[in-house]
Amino acid sequence: MADLQEIIAEPPGIGEVLDVAGLFTRAAPIEMEIGCGKGGFLLRRAREHPQRNYFAIEWASKYYTYAADRFRRWGLDNVRLMRTDARHLMTHQFPNAVLSVLHVYHPDPWPKKRHHKRRLFNAEFVDAAVGALIPGARWAVQTDHAEYAEIIQGLLLNHPQLEPMEFDDPEFGTTDERTETNFEVKYLRQGRHIYRLAVRKRR
Ligand SMILES: C[S@@+](CC[C@H](N)C(=O)[O-])C[C@H]1O[C@@H](n2cnc3c(N)ncnc32)[C@H](O)[C@@H]1O
Incomplete structure (x- = not known):
């Protein structure tokens, strides 16, 4: 069993940049993965690819605690979990060119207009996240919310450093033995459409 202290990563102090590596x-x-929820997706990815490192961010303490305990029980030494606001971390305290893959699945859509400012995706966040990717890195997003999907698409597909790529790719757990997220399973059972998008940082 892995030690919880090894899995849990503390957010950087005020004014510090996180040493992700x-x-x-x-x-x-x-x-x-940003917003890993109960951590099911990351857990399976980390088990399937022990030669890669996995970093999850989750804000809600209920999900964070659940995911941390799950990672510990599985004894994974290639996973780190941080409880923080991913938008703040990414826009203010994240280093450049460190991520090979960024997963964001079912970010909270905040459907009410007065809550839109709480959404994860805005131009500043996208710019910062693009900076965090290494050239050639993949960024995959999915949501069941049509209006939010359109906004995300606009932000990613119009970004000069990003280009579209196939979402379905066995290397990223998106075909055959698909690595589904908890919300994906729930929404598919409800018959909802899921909007998916994958982009690559230009080399
Ligand atoms: C709808 S759930 C999706 C969970 C998981 N990705 C899935 O597909 O099953 C969205 C998750 O993102 C987390 N979240 C939302 N905003 C966040 C933020 N700014 N920073 C970190 N986590 C956030 C929420 O707490 C929640 O667990």
Whole structure:
């Protein structure tokens, strides 16, 4: 069983930039998931690819605690979990060119107009996240919310450093033995449409 202290990563202090690579015991490509919820997707990815490092961010303490305990029980030494606001971390305290893959699945859509400012995706966040990707890195997003999907698409597809790529790709757990997220399973059972998009940072 892995030690909880090894899995949990503390947010950087005020004014500090997070040493993402330094969170792990060995150098390896880093996949990050923002809003991992109960952590099911990341857990399966990390088990399937022990040679890669996995970094999850979750804000809600209920989900964060659940995911942390799950990662500990599975004894994974290639996973780190941080409880923080991913938008703040990414826009103010994240280093450049460190991520090989960024996963964002079912970000909260905040459907009411007065709550739109709480959404994860805005131009500042997208710029910062593009900076965090290494050239050639993949960024995959999915949501069941049509209006939010359109906004996300506009932000990513109009970004000069991003280009579209196939969402379905066995390397990223998106075909055959598909690595589904908890919300994906729930929404598919309800018959909802899921909007998916994958982009690559230009080399
Ligand atoms: C709808 S759930 C999706 C969970 C998971 N990705 C899935 O597909 O099953 C959205 C998750 O993102 C988390 N979240 C929302 N905004 C966040 C933020 N700014 N920083 C970190 N986590 C956030 C929420 O707490 C929640 O667990």
